Amino acid sequence: xxxxxxxxxxxxxxxxxxxxxxxxxxxxxxxxxxxxxxxxxxxxxxxxxxxxxxxxxxxxxxxxxxxxxxxxxxxxxxxxxxxxxxxxxxxxxxxxxxxxxxxxxxxxxxxxxxxxxxxxxxxxxxxxxxxxxxxxxxxxxxxxxxxxxxxxxxxxxxxxxxxxxxxxxxxxxxxxxxxxxxxxxxxxxxxxxxxxxxxxxxxxxxxxxxxxxxxxxxxxxxxxxxxxxxxxxxxxxxxxxxxxxxxxxxxxxxxxxxxxxxxxxxxxxxxxxxxxxxxxxxxxxxxxxxxxxxxxxxxxxxxxxxxxxxxxxxxxxxxxxxxxxxxxxxxxxxxxxxxxxxxxxxxxxxxxxxxxxxxxxxxxxxxxxxxxxxxxxxxxxxxxx
Numbered sequence: 001x002x003x004x005x006x007x008x009x010x011x012x013x014x015x016x017x018x019x020x021x022x023x024x025x026x027x028x029x030x031x032x033x034x035x036x037x038x039x040x041x042x043x044x045x046x047x048x049x050x051x052x053x054x055x056x057x058x059x060x061x062x063x064x065x066x067x068x069x070x071x072x073x074x075x076x077x078x079x080x081x082x083x084x085x086x087x088x089x090x091x092x093x094x095x096x097x098x099x100x101x102x103x104x105x106x107x108x109x110x111x112x113x114x115x116x117x118x119x120x121x122x123x124x125x126x127x128x129x130x131x132x133x134x135x136x137x138x139x140x141x142x143x144x145x146x147x148x149x150x151x152x153x154x155x156x157x158x159x160x161x162x163x164x165x166x167x168x169x170x171x172x173x174x175x176x177x178x179x180x181x182x183x184x185x186x187x188x189x190x191x192x193x194x195x196x197x198x199x200x201x202x203x204x205x206x207x208x209x210x211x212x213x214x215x216x217x218x219x220x221x222x223x224x225x226x227x228x229x230x231x232x233x234x235x236x237x238x239x240x241x242x243x244x245x246x247x248x249x250x251x252x253x254x255x256x257x258x259x260x261x262x263x264x265x266x267x268x269x270x271x272x273x274x275x276x277x278x279x280x281x282x283x284x285x286x287x288x289x290x291x292x293x294x295x296x297x298x299x300x301x302x303x304x305x306x307x308x309x310x311x312x313x314x315x316x317x318x319x320x321x322x323x324x325x326x327x328x329x330x331x332x333x334x335x336x337x338x339x340x341x342x343x344x345x346x347x348x349x350x351x352x353x354x355x356x357x358x359x360x361x362x363x364x365x366x367x368x369x370x371x372x373x374x375x376x377x378x379x380x381x382x383x384x385x
Contacts, residue, residue: 007289014285017267021269025268025269028109028154042055043056049081050074056096062095063095098177113149116148117149129369131369135217138357155267155269157180157183158265159198159302160203160300160303161265162180162183162184164301167251171252192309194315205267209292213289215289216228220361228292229290229291231291233297237297237307240300243299261274264284297336315369316354316371317339319343324362324381330361330367331343334357344382
């Protein structure tokens with residue numbers, strides 16, 4: 001029965017997320033978050049500004065802002081009004097791209113999401129510090145995160161999207177969307193203050209992967225019902241780094257967003273999923289049952305950047321070696337190989353998603369989520385293990 005539940009519960013949860021997300025996006029009347037490709041916009045030296053506007057669906061106010069000239073004559077061409085054609089065309093394209101980005105955003109929903117993020121992560125943060133997370137609570141919090149920040153409030157914004165969309169937009173259009181940069185800074189600030197809290201508990205897709213993984217765990221949340229595997233960090237991070245470099249290179253050289261087709265966050269906007277995206281999601285969800293957060297460790301652009309910032313985090317998992325009896329219960333219960341690295345301090349430390357299993361399982365309460373500096377164990381501490 002437990003083995004069946006380890007498979008049935010993830011499948012049921014995934015199906016429920018898809019169905020509820022379809023209903024939610026219809027209620028919000030979600031629009032496709034894409035800007036018009038530059039090559040499809042027609043601007044020539046003979047066209048009047050009015051023709052440029054009507055042919056391409058560019059509001060005239062965007063052209064005025066782009067050229068910084070309020071007294072433009074809509075019935076005259078760019079060159080007749082004294083503009084360098086190439087310069088004017090480039091400015092119009094850039095301003096139109098920013099305008100389109102702005103128009104695709106729901107400016108009621110996004111601030112609401114950040115407010116709820118702050119409240120929710122504050123609650124989880126307090127639970128982590130007080131070591132109050134039980135296996136049941138953990139699943140409940142992940143489910144709340146998926147429901148509120150994914151199903152109800154949608155795929156945008158997300159930590160991953162702030163990095164992915166910024167690179168893709170700059171690669172194709174050469175522009176930066178300021179609100180996205182503000183969101184990225186806020187997300188990175190949360191990493192700096194409290195480890196990868198935004199990835200661990202706020203990210204809608206990260207929480208969904210974690211929830212699926214926890215369904216395949218025993219009642220104490222220490223091991224898989226169906227055998228679970230820990231990918232060596234040198235392998236997972238190498239793949240993530242190669243993927244990130246390839247994504248940037250392709251974005252800048254060919255202006256192609258390779259993540260767009262397989263973007264797993266589209267599960268919260270399922271009507272926009274492509275065939276490739278559906279196949280990729282199925283593989284990710286199957287992997288999530290036996291491997292901890294495969295998207296986060298193997299592909300996520302924000303995951304990579306957040307891992308770097310995580311090295312400077314104020315609050316993080318810390319071991320008190322005076323209390324530690326080297327029983328390795330925390331290492332065995334940890335869903336990844338991060339606790340092994342934290343415990344021994346003998347290698348590069350992988351991403352820690354602050355799930356709190358280690359603090360809960362330690363028999364001596366030697367592990368805490370705190371802001372003290374990590375110490376190194378004595379050479380002989382783990383020699384026998």
